[in-house]
Amino acid sequence: MNFLKNITIGQYASGDSFLHRMDPRFKLVILLVMVIQCFLLDKWLLLIAPFMFFVVASFLSGISFRFIMRGLKPVVPFILIAFICNSLLTPGHPVLMWKPPFAFSFSTDISGPVPEFDFFMIAMTAEGLDFGFFMSMRLIIVVLAASLFTLTTSPTEITDAIESLLRWGRPIGLPAHEIAMMMSIALRFIPTLTEHLERIVCAQMSRGADFEAKSIIEKAKCFIPVLIPLFVNAFKTAEDLSIAMEARCYRGGDGRTKLRAMKASWRDFASSAFVAVFCAALNYFQFFSRSI
Amino acid sequence: MSIIEINNLSYVYMKATPYESQASKNVSLSVEKGEVLAIIGPTGCGKSTLVKHLNGLIKPEPGTVIVDGSDIGEKGVSLKDLRRRVGLVFQYPEYQLFEETVAGDIAFGPEKFGFSEDEVKSAVREAMEEMGLDASMSKRSPFSLSGGEMRRVAIAGVIASRPSVLVLDEPSAGLDPVSAERLTDMIINLNRKKGVTVVIVSHSMDEVIKIADRIALMNEGSIIASGTPEDVFSSEEVFDKMRLFLPQSCSLLVALKERGLPVRTNICDSDGCVQEILAVRSGIKHADNGADNGKVKK
Numbered sequence: 165m166n167f168l169k170n171i172t173i174g175q176y177a178s179g180d181s182f183l184h185r186m187d188p189r190f191k192l193v194i195l196l197v198m199v200i201q202c203f204l205l206d207k208w209l210l211l212i213a214p215f216m217f218f219v220v221a222s223f224l225s226g227i228s229f230r231f232i233m234r235g236l237k238p239v240v241p242f243i244l245i246a247f248i249c250n251s252l253l254t255p256g257h258p259v260l261m262w263k264p265p266f267a268f269s270f271s272t273d274i275s276g277p278v279p280e281f282d283f284f285m286i287a288m289t290a291e292g293l294d295f296g297f298f299m300s301m302r303l304i305i306v307v308l309a310a311s312l313f314t315l316t317t318s319p320t321e322i323t324d325a326i327e328s329l330l331r332w333g334r335p336i337g338l339p340a341h342e343i344a345m346m347m348s349i350a351l352r353f354i355p356t357l358t359e360h361l362e363r364i365v366c367a368q369m370s371r372g373a374d375f376e377a378k379s380i381i382e383k384a385k386c387f388i389p390v391l392i393p394l395f396v397n398a399f400k401t402a403e404d405l406s407i408a409m410e411a412r413c414y415r416g417g418d419g420r421t422k423l424r425a426m427k428a429s430w431r432d433f434a435s436s437a438f439v440a441v442f443c444a445a446l447n448y449f450q451f452f453s454r455s456i
Numbered sequence: 457m458s459i460i461e462i463n464n465l466s467y468v469y470m471k472a473t474p475y476e477s478q479a480s481k482n483v484s485l486s487v488e489k490g491e492v493l494a495i496i497g498p499t500g501c502g503k504s505t506l507v508k509h510l511n512g513l514i515k516p517e518p519g520t521v522i523v524d525g526s527d528i529g530e531k532g533v534s535l536k537d538l539r540r541r542v543g544l545v546f547q548y549p550e551y552q553l554f555e556e557t558v559a560g561d562i563a564f565g566p567e568k569f570g571f572s573e574d575e576v577k578s579a580v581r582e583a584m585e586e587m588g589l590d591a592s593m594s595k596r597s598p599f600s601l602s603g604g605e606m607r608r609v610a611i612a613g614v615i616a617s618r619p620s621v622l623v624l625d626e627p628s629a630g631l632d633p634v635s636a637e638r639l640t641d642m643i644i645n646l647n648r649k650k651g652v653t654v655v656i657v658s659h660s661m662d663e664v665i666k667i668a669d670r671i672a673l674m675n676e677g678s679i680i681a682s683g684t685p686e687d688v689f690s691s692e693e694v695f696d697k698m699r700l701f702l703p704q705s706c707s708l709l710v711a712l713k714e715r716g717l718p719v720r721t722n723i724c725d726s727d728g729c730v731q732e733i734l735a736v737r738s739g740i741k742h743a744d745n746g747a748d749n750g751k752v753k754k
Binding site for chain 1: 508511513536539540543544546547549551552553554564565567568569599613614617
């Protein structure tokens with residue numbers, strides 16, 4: 165049974181590269197800034213720059229590029245759908261047209277712009293292609309950036325970073341530590357539950373259960389022997405965990421110190437400076453190209 | 457006659473990822489009809505992976521697994537039928553219980569394998585009997601039972617499908633010694649009375665020495681020795697590798713030999729061990745006439 169094993173999104177690959185050694189807070193902020201920057205750009209040509217940025221970053225991560233790209237696999241359908249819908253449904257100058265023979269038409273002039281609404285006309289427009297490219301690029305970049313972040317940052321580091329960043333919201337009553345603790349426990353339990361799930365599925369399969377049923381109701385029934393043990397397990401583990409935490413005198417975040425304190429280094433300042441200049445340049449180009 | 461034959465089986469865990477690791481390499485093993493075969497080895501040596509192959513949960517590639525004369529890697533071989541014939545009890549099987557009643561849970565397998573209603577009923581009754589579960593238990597919720605009882609219910613759920621081969625992955629892990637021994641006795645019974653071929657995976661030599669006709673030792677994904685317990689333990693080379701996993705009686709004899717006593721070290725059961733020590737002791741007494749007695753007692 166190998167399902168759930170091929171998902172790279174959210175996985176961590178330990179290492180000792182430039183990206184691994186960066187302060188997780190800086191990584192998180194840079195990720196957010198870059199993603200926002202991507203959404204501010206409005207030309208797909210300009211998106212090549214942040215794409216290259218993350219390609220270079222993935223070389224700095226020391227993880228094989230093939231492995232990182234495999235993380236894109238689950239989003240390929242979304243990218244395709246976004247591309248196809250955008251290229252077909254955007255009004256503009258057609259580059260490819262197909263009209264079903266039974267359809268009657270309001271206009272026979274192919275050279276001009278397609279009318280705003282032609283029910284039977286299936287036309288790929290230049291504007292649509294442009295926009296489709298743009299949307300898919302954006303999706304690819306966001307997924308690439310996110311998986312690069314999780315690949316080089318351990319779950320503990322991520323929650324530490326979030327806790328440290330959320331601390332700014334404490335004056336308005338944001339329970340930073342509690343949120344971070346909940347997140348880290350949730351993250352911690354994903355592999356455990358996956359393992360349980362796989363074991364239970366295997367066990368029920370060897371007892372004759374098959375998961376290739378035809379109808380939806382049958383399919384749902386198939387999962388009862390899997391879901392019930394899984395939930396029983398999850399509750400049990402959660403209770404064990406809470407008892408273990410109490411036994412070690414856990415009482416919230418106040419006065420708690422960290423084993424590994426986060427410390428910014430030259431890597432973080434250098435990459436932040438680079439990202440700042442990079443974004444400024446992109447915005448400048450965008451503004452400049454618009455004014456022409 | 458061998459009921460299961462494994463030829464040159466290898467398996468790579470999480471292929472083509474940074475986590476890739478070789479779980480088993482070139483494993484060849486055969487299970488004879490009606491025997492009790494124990495697979496022993498340290499944690500992570502590939503025992504559990506091997507066991508999954510027997511049930512068609514992992515496709516054998518490269519290599520072949522032949523059960524009852526049919527290659528399970530071939531297309532058109534019914535995995536469902538295979539899984540009925542080869543019952544697999546996973547580690548901590550009590551985690552797979554899900555039904556409202558004990559009887560309902562045990563009936564899950566037979567129902568899925570297409571037993572008729574009457575057959576299901578009698579299969580459940582028989583399986584509960586074999587696992588020493590009282591008939592009054594059948595209407596109770598499996599989640600209200602003790603750990604040992606839950607384990608027996610889970611095993612009953614597998615043997616209810618009347619498999620001809622029963623594969624158990626560390627059946628007594630986490631049980632108290634009394635329950636563990638009872639469980640072992642039940643498994644022996646199943647083998648002796650019903651003629652069920654048993655493959656038992658364990659890392660406790662003491663446990664398997666009692667029931668195994670044959671032992672296969674695994675280490676780092678391959679089988680390093682197989683044969684009767686005595687054969688396996690008399691091989692010096694195996695010995696060095698598997699020192700930590702020797703049964704207690706055997707390691708006592710080894711320790712005595714290292715202190716210079718002429719004991720044989722290929723004896724596995726505790727009775728034989730006692731006799732050997734006594735025999736050697738009286739032999740020394742006669743030879744040295746009391747001079748070395750102090751040493752021997754030590």
